[in-house]
Amino acid sequence: MSLNVPTMAELAARGETAEVLFWVGCAGSFDERAKKVTKAVAKLLNQAGVSFAVLGAEESCTGDPARRAGNEFLFQMQALQNIEILNGYSVQKIVAACPHCFNTLKNEYPQLGGTYEVFHHSQFIEQLLRDGRLRVEGGSFKGKRIVFHDPCYLGRANGEYEAPRVLLAQLDAEIHEMKRSKKNGLCCGAGGAQIFKEPESGDAEIHHVRAEEALATGADIIAVACPFCKLMLTDGVTHHGKEGQVQVLDIAEAIATANDL
Amino acid sequence: MISSLVFVALLAAGITGFTLQVRRLRRGLALARPSGRHDRRKERWAIMTRVAMGQSQMEPRRLAALMHFIVYVGFVLINIEVLEIILDGILGTHRLFRAPLGGLYDVLMSFFEVLGALVIIAIVVFLVRRLRLGPKRLNHPDLTGWPQKDALNILVIEVVLMLALLLMNASEFAAVNQGLNSANQQTPWLISGLFQPLFEGWRVSNLEVFTQSMWWLHFVGILAFLNYLPRSKHFHIILAFPNVWYSKLTPRGQIPAMESVTTEIKSMLDPSFVTDPNAAPPARFGAKDVHDLHFANLLNAYSCTECGRCTSECPANQTGKKLSPRRIMMATRDRVEEVLTGGQGAETRSLLDDWISREELWACTTCNACVEACPLNIDPMDIIMQMRQYLVMEESAAPSTVNVAMGNIENNAAPWAYPQADRGNWINS
Ligand code: SF4
Numbered sequence: 001m002s003l004n005v006p007t008m009a010e011l012a013a014r015g016e017t018a019e020v021l022f023w024v025g026c027a028g029s030f031d032e033r034a035k036k037v038t039k040a041v042a043k044l045l046n047q048a049g050v051s052f053a054v055l056g057a058e059e060s061c062t063g064d065p066a067r068r069a070g071n072e073f074l075f076q077m078q079a080l081q082n083i084e085i086l087n088g089y090s091v092q093k094i095v096a097a098c099p100h101c102f103n104t105l106k107n108e109y110p111q112l113g114g115t116y117e118v119f120h121h122s123q124f125i126e127q128l129l130r131d132g133r134l135r136v137e138g139g140s141f142k143g144k145r146i147v148f149h150d151p152c153y154l155g156r157a158n159g160e161y162e163a164p165r166v167l168l169a170q171l172d173a174e175i176h177e178m179k180r181s182k183k184n185g186l187c188c189g190a191g192g193a194q195i196f197k198e199p200e201s202g203d204a205e206i207h208h209v210r211a212e213e214a215l216a217t218g219a220d221i222i223a224v225a226c227p228f229c230k231l232m233l234t235d236g237v238t239h240h241g242k243e244g245q246v247q248v249l250d251i252a253e254a255i256a257t258a259n260d261l
Numbered sequence: 262m263i264s265s266l267v268f269v270a271l272l273a274a275g276i277t278g279f280t281l282q283v284r285r286l287r288r289g290l291a292l293a294r295p296s297g298r299h300d301r302r303k304e305r306w307a308i309m310t311r312v313a314m315g316q317s318q319m320e321p322r323r324l325a326a327l328m329h330f331i332v333y334v335g336f337v338l339i340n341i342e343v344l345e346i347i348l349d350g351i352l353g354t355h356r357l358f359r360a361p362l363g364g365l366y367d368v369l370m371s372f373f374e375v376l377g378a379l380v381i382i383a384i385v386v387f388l389v390r391r392l393r394l395g396p397k398r399l400n401h402p403d404l405t406g407w408p409q410k411d412a413l414n415i416l417v418i419e420v421v422l423m424l425a426l427l428l429m430n431a432s433e434f435a436a437v438n439q440g441l442n443s444a445n446q447q448t449p450w451l452i453s454g455l456f457q458p459l460f461e462g463w464r465v466s467n468l469e470v471f472t473q474s475m476w477w478l479h480f481v482g483i484l485a486f487l488n489y490l491p492r493s494k495h496f497h498i499i500l501a502f503p504n505v506w507y508s509k510l511t512p513r514g515q516i517p518a519m520e521s522v523t524t525e526i527k528s529m530l531d532p533s534f535v536t537d538p539n540a541a542p543p544a545r546f547g548a549k550d551v552h553d554l555h556f557a558n559l560l561n562a563y564s565c566t567e568c569g570r571c572t573s574e575c576p577a578n579q580t581g582k583k584l585s586p587r588r589i590m591m592a593t594r595d596r597v598e599e600v601l602t603g604g605q606g607a608e609t610r611s612l613l614d615d616w617i618s619r620e621e622l623w624a625c626t627t628c629n630a631c632v633e634a635c636p637l638n639i640d641p642m643d644i645i646m647q648m649r650q651y652l653v654m655e656e657s658a659a660p661s662t663v664n665v666a667m668g669n670i671e672n673n674a675a676p677w678a679y680p681q682a683d684r685g686n687w688i689n690s
């Protein structure tokens with residue numbers, strides 16, 4: 001299936017607008033494993049007939065890692081530039097495929113003059129399901145054991161624990177929970193700019209511990225909802241020698257696979 | 262008469278001591294910049310009622326929550342009796358409320374005794390948890406030395422207070438029971454009634470001296486407790502209320518925007534932007550010391566119970582990193598105390614480096630687990646973030662790998678070195 005993903009600039013040139021802006025994010029634009037998630041989201045939006053567009057080359061880091069590394073100046077530079085572009089296109093609704101982008105756009109841009117209705121992709125896809133715009137064919141996951149890892153910035157920071165689980169429940173698979181999940185979920189170790197630096201010295205790696213907890217459920221698939229969790233847990237699974245046996249999949253990838261996209 | 266004078270003198274000393282300590286606390290809190298948290302008052306009162314009074318965030322660990330609730334309710338209710346003690350002490354009366362309350366007095370006393378006994382049981386559970394069977398957070402390097410001693414002191418004082426009350430009642434009734442005194446209550450109260458065998462064969466004068474001693478011990482114990490509180494993690498029994506009132510009500514995931522930075526960037530991007538000439542320039546970006554933190558941060562530090570729920574959920578701490586959110590709170594309080602005490606080198610030292618290391622600050626993943634775990638809505642991550650802001654914006658002291666990522670964001674709008682122009686390449690790849 002070929003993708004139909006216009007940019008805001010292309011639409012504007014044709015005098016058109018989109019219902020929703022798909023915020024891809026840095027990982028979703030450049031990282032191979034995250035790009036698969038980006039494509040899955042785009043395919044699902046196409047399948048549901050959502051009128052959407054991306055910013056393409058006009059998109060720029062939201063500034064989340066800069067802010068959480070303590071660089072408020074760089075964060076605000078990024079934010080103010082992005083807000084100027086978003087407001088320039090009169091964007092109202094945004095769907096982000098990354099909880100960090102989602103959190104920043106939703107909770108931090110309003111303070112700087114950018115107020116939008118912002119969804120995480122799990123929330124947006126769930127909405128499509130509820131509105132009957134999208135259906136999930138569960139067959140290909142029959143009999144699989146799936147465990148969901150809550151991203152900190154979707155869960156604790158924004159209180160969204162259900163949307164991803166509702167989506168996974170569509171898959172005809174066995175859904176398991178880790179001992180620590182939802183509010184008590186353990187971080188994957190990437191946030192707060194950690195993924196860009198060496199960890200401080202300790203006696204274990206956070207993502208190894210979390211991957212171990214996920215593997216302990218006997219899952220075939222570790223479902224995630226964040227590109228950084230995906231990278232961290234994939235590494236964690238490899239560390240425990242389980243690559244090839246246990247997959248780390250974003251919920252969007254899982255749904256897209258179920259729908260043969 | 263003499264005893265009334267002694268009583269009043271002790272009471273005055275106790276209250277003066279406590280007042281002085283509260284003043285000191287206020288001086289400590291006044292070091293901070295304003296928190297700006299005086300908005301949304303209705304919500305603040307509601308959250309205080311729910312979280313501080315109703316202890317709604319204590320649930321997850323059931324035994325601890327139940328025991329804690331017993332001690333809390335026990336203390337609040339039993340302290341109603343303090344009113345009688347104070348009046349008796351000043352007026353030289355004995356059980357002033359008995360005559361007016363009649364039978365109700367016996368019921369109340371029995372009720373207080375049951376509470377007192379439950380408190381003792383709860384404290385025994387706490388002692389066992391702390392010394393042996395409890396979770397790791399109660400036997401953690403954060404608590405080495407004074408903090409662990411403080412926790413035990415509190416438990417011991419509480420047991421002594423409760424025992425004094427029960428033994429006082431018991432010996433008083435023993436005199437009646439043995440037909441030596443008919444002026445006091447005629448029916449045994451629920452718990453002290455059970456202690457009667459202890460006093461078998463005592464002479465009435467000994468019973469009276471014992472009763473008196475227990476009464477004084479209880480009274481002096483209360484004053485001692487009151488004056489010990491402000492130095493202890495147990496100050497939370499009072500501070501929890503204002504502390505929760507000052508909770509962060511903005512979205513959990515939001516780091517507040519620094520206005521001074523916004524102004525600076527806006528004037529950079531737009532030459533026609535007029536800056537407010539009255540706006541005072543900020544002393545400093547981020548926090549190097551307690552003066553740079555806001556009021557709620559310092560109130561958090563004084564309210565922290567050192568329970569370690571935050572630390573036991575912290576991914577950094579669980580993987581052996583030096584960071585412990587509980588220690589961040591304890592260090593902040595200790596540093597405020599250091600500033601208040603003054604003394605050698607207090608001026609040249611600071612929260613950063615002397616109390617909290619850079620290594621700790623950089624280990625935080627900003628996962629909010631500590632914030633979620635705290636039963637008192639304390640926010641260790643807020644302090645960590647402000648200190649990182651200081652490190653990066655004032656000292657440019659980020660780890661070099663972080664600097665590379667920041668440089669990339671600045672130059673090509675992503676933390677990795679890919680050109681911004683390629684951001685849409687995934688569409689056709
Ligand atoms: S936010 Fe930081 S300090 Fe708090 S639990 Fe997470 S890693 Fe630990």
Ligand code: SF4
Binds near residue numbers: 569572
């Ligand atoms: S910050 Fe909260 S959770 Fe952490 S030790 Fe203090 S009271 Fe306990």
